[in-house]
Amino acid sequence: MSHAIDRGRVATLGETMALVRSRDIGSLRHASDLALGIGGAESNVAIALSRLGVAASWLGRVGDDSLGERVLREIRAEGVEVCGIVDAGAPTGLMLKERPRATSTRVLYYRAGSAGSRLSPADLPGGWIEGVDLLHLTGITALLSESARECLSSAIDRARAAGVVVTFDINYRSSLADAATARPWLRDLAERADIVFGGPEEFELLYPGTDAAAACDRLLQQGPSEVVLKRGADGATTFLPTGAAPSPGFAVDVVDTVGAGDAFVAGYLSGVLDGSDAESRLRRANICGAMLCMTPGDWESSPTLREVDRFSIAEGDPVLR
Structure with a gap:
């Protein structure tokens, strides 16, 4: 495990669920060999940051059950500071992952009424946000419940008042709300x-009738200082007031893409805290x-900085698509 160093602290909050995945290719209806773990966008980012040497803190609610204990233990074991609220009145959420084919993954969520969906402004401790350099949030939490949205809004207000940088990954989940509602x-x-991440469809969701690049430019005019367009294997582009900075992606043998966007965000944010330029941040994020x-x-395979460097040397030139 990589121990966090004092290079800038990041706080993040949201729901982390127990995760059950099939080890074999095929539908869950026939699966007999399953693996138990955890998963949640915000804790994925916190763990990835910790691997990259950035001190990170995660806040969330879990049920008073064995799965909730598993969530808190796993995140804490990765060197992340955990502010876990144990909710005796609701269960820990559950997600299932199956691989119908070798090149595809399907995710099923069982999170309605979960402990994680009951986040509220009252869950934010005094000084927890004010003591960090960067607050990272996602749109997933915003769609969990009204109280969770209020929690995000309160967190942003407190961060703004304290001069803390706010980063936001749109991370739209159609299973939580339709496009018009979200x-x-x-x-x-x-x-x-201050910094916003999203894929092409997510930026187009924000501003209907525009393509992704135009939507990023429009968002940049509304307040953020950086807008990062993620295109997976096709690379990414950071939109800045001074212009767009593109970076090519990498061709790899894909096993499972779930969580890749969170690792990307962590790589980018570690570069922000390092003071790296946009090109360097994007390259690390893509790796x-x-x-x-x-x-x-x-x-689980979020890399350390040493592993990022090794990958960069071993893989050679990135592939533009």
């Missing part, structure tokens, strides 16, 4: 952030995302 909530949060795709699991 749009105003996600757009409001994105426009209040982290690519490496995460090469094994099963949402976060």
Whole structure:
């Protein structure tokens, strides 16, 4: 395990669930060999940051059950500071992953009424946000419940008042809300952030009738200082007031893409805290995302900085698509 160093602290909050995945290719209806783990966008980012040497803190609610204990233990074991609220009135959420084919993954969520969905502003301890350099949030939490949205809004207000950088990954989940319902909530949060991440469809969701690049430019005019467009294997582009900075992706043998976006975000944020330029941040982010795709699991193969360097040397030139 990589121990975090004092290079800038990051706080993040959201729901982490127990994760059950089939080890073999095929439907869960026939699976007999299953693996138990955990997964959640925000904790994935926190763990990936810790691997990269950045001190990270995660806050979330879990049920008073064995799965909740598993969530808190796993995150803590990765060197992340855990602020876990144990909720005796709701269960820990559950996600199932199956691989119908070798090149595809299907994720099923059982999170309605979960402990994680009951996040509220009252769960944010005094000084928890004010004591960090960067607060990272995602649109997943915004769609869990009204109280969770209020929690994000309160967190942003506190970060702004304290001069803490706010980063936001749109991370739209259609299973939580339809596009028309989610749009105003996600757009409001994105426009209040300093750095925003998203894929082409997510930026187009914010501003209907525009393509991804135009949507990123439009968002940049609403307040954020950086807008990062993620395109998976096709690389990524950072939109800045001074112009767009593209970076090519990497060709790898893909096993599971779930969690790759979170590893990408962690790689980028570690570069922000390092003071790296946009090109260097994107290259590290693309490497982290690519490496995460090469094994099963949402976060288990998030790399250390040494592994990022080794990958960069071994893989040679990135492949533009």
